[in-house]
Amino acid sequence: MGTSEERFQAIVDAESKIEPTDWMPEGYRKTLVRQIAQHAHSEIIGMQPEGNWITRAPTLHRKAILMAKVQDEAGHGLYLYSAAETLGVKRDDLQELLHRGKHKYSSIFNYPTLSWADMGAIGWLVDGAAITNQVMLTRCSYGPYARAMVRICKEESFHQRQGYEILIRLCNGTPEQKAMAQDALDRWWWPSLMMFGPNDSDSTHSEQSMLWKIKRVSNDDLRQQFVDMTVPQAEFLGLEIPDSELRWNEERGHYDFGEIDWEEFWRVVKGDGPMNRERIEHKTRAWEEGAWVREAATAHAAKRARRAA
């Protein structure tokens, strides 16, 4: 039967799934804890840029949609924390690491949402990029993570479509509304491409993650997939993607596109993006100011238990 490690790799190579009680290499477990926790944090922090517009949504219908979307993101965070907990960590510890700035989340949420069109651009581009990645992750070798992704992908489709629909409306509206949509695309395009991470040549974790089938497609391939999918959608809207080097490459069968500003990328990763500080401050404040809700729930449960006794 071979060593534990060989048995583990054989399960992975056979496209079967690793489950929580299986033996797994410590590096595999740590990589998953790190990635799933960051993914969960991203969902939770990702509630803020859109939460910012709930009170200012243009209609009651749009407000209801936005609230449902933000609620989904809370749900996605919870599925993911649950998946992380199957690896023997505690949700409260992970959250504390986030509050102390020791854990990261996707840098995209460190950009501000300045106009209503940003709600459209986030759904279309940010959720679109997330779907590209998460569809891959439904085939991840770790069972609980892959299963959480299946649920999340079903719900993300709503997120992307409602965003794109917002932009269709704006692009068919007044010149000012169309300009607002273009401005949102101008600001969100490059950060969305950055969401796929460093180039494959600079990606430190990728090789091992591919071998373990945590990651199935490289950063650059996913980024290309996203660009190819998104360019025609921008054309349909009549919007211009802010990249002078963007053009169809007949030979490759893909769009060529310009270089990402990697200096900006690393600056935001390191904590100096426009909103890094505010996001964590807000998250920590919400947790602290919500303490009474948790205490009340605990007290209420205790009261019910006493009455039932």
Place this chain on the structure above:
Amino acid sequence: MTYDVPVAPGEKAELEEAIEGAAEGWPMWEVFVRARRGISHVHIGSLHAPDARTALENARDVYTRRGEGVSVWVVPSSEISAFEPEAAAEYVEANEKVYRLATTYDIPDEVGQM
């Protein structure tokens, strides 16, 4: 996109650590949902809650926002028993008695569907 946020050059990666003084969380519950009448409850995930009723209410909000179920069960995770992982193969994967399988019997075609 990737959720593997890179470690910036010169930065130290903090993968995980137990946090002193982090809030003592509520117990964990496993959630089972019956998708529709006529089929069994199926495990769908887990959550934290102070008691069974709150666990049910949270399960409804977290796992059935789009009509995924007509019935929800919650069970304290600590109440679930299982074979030790090393022993599981021995207990639940053994299949040496192939004569238990219907497909191991040769029935002539002319007998028809059986």
